Amino acid sequence: MNPLLEELAGGRLKEFTIIFSGLSEGIHDFTFTLEDDFFKEFPNSPIEKGKVDVELAFEKKRRMLVLNLELAGQVNIECDRCLQPLNLPVATQYKLMIKLSASQPSPQDVKEDIIYIAPESSHLNVAHPIYETLILGLPLSKTCEMDIGGEQACDPKIMAIIEGEVQEEETNKTEEETPIDPRWAALKKLKDK
Numbered sequence: 033m034n035p036l037l038e039e040l041a042g043g044r045l046k047e048f049t050i051i052f053s054g055l056s057e058g059i060h061d062f063t064f065t066l067e068d069d070f071f072k073e074f075p076n077s078p079i080e081k082g083k084v085d086v087e088l089a090f091e092k093k094r095r096m097l098v099l100n101l102e103l104a105g106q107v108n109i110e111c112d113r114c115l116q117p118l119n120l121p122v123a124t125q126y127k128l129m130i131k132l133s134a135s136q137p138s139p140q141d142v143k144e145d146i147i148y149i150a151p152e153s154s155h156l157n158v159a160h161p162i163y164e165t166l167i168l169g170l171p172l173s174k175t176c177e178m179d180i181g182g183e184q185a186c187d188p189k190i191m192a193i194i195e196g197e198v199q200e201e202e203t204n205k206t207e208e209e210t211p212i213d214p215r216w217a218a219l220k221k222l223k224d225k
């Protein structure tokens with residue numbers, strides 16, 4: 033059993049649990065909305081705020097579950113360059129297959145998009161696959177120009193600092209010769225105590 037699927041089932045992401053044992057074979061549609069509370073459940077999430085609509089076509093077969101996920105909305109995320117928050121549009125999809133099987137596949141049969149769960153499983157929590165789909169769907173480079181409003185530019189103050197740092201590195205060689213500012217010297221004394 034995939035531990036992620038099980039761990040989340042009893043937690044605060046309970047609304048993402050699908051009890052499929054009672055479902056008939058065929059496709060069942062589910063919808064979810066991801067908001068700030070959702071992202072809080074993932075401590076390493078680069079997204080803290082957002083609103084994303086999720087459509088899940090959940091297909092139940094005899095020994096297989098097929099999840100077709102479609103996500104659309106917007107997330108608030110830091111600009112890679114100036115760290116300013118920006119609202120990024122997201123639209124992504126993913127297909128995940130879950131096999132109900134007593135045995136794990138042999139290493140040569142392992143396929144990326146197939147998860148194996150015990151045949152007697154009755155429920156599945158889809159919060160983690162949804163989160164993964166969203167994160168994988170984010171563009172590699174996220175910058176202010178991509179903001180939904182279309183008018184955001186990188187913070188000029190931050191950009192000046194970044195550019196200043198580059199110049200400072202270039203002139204680093206002469207730094208040792210320059211006398212230490214007396215205020216820094218006083219601070220350094222405090223620190224050394």
Ligand SMILES: [Zn+2]
Nearest residue numbers: 111114176186
């Ligand atoms: Zn920026």
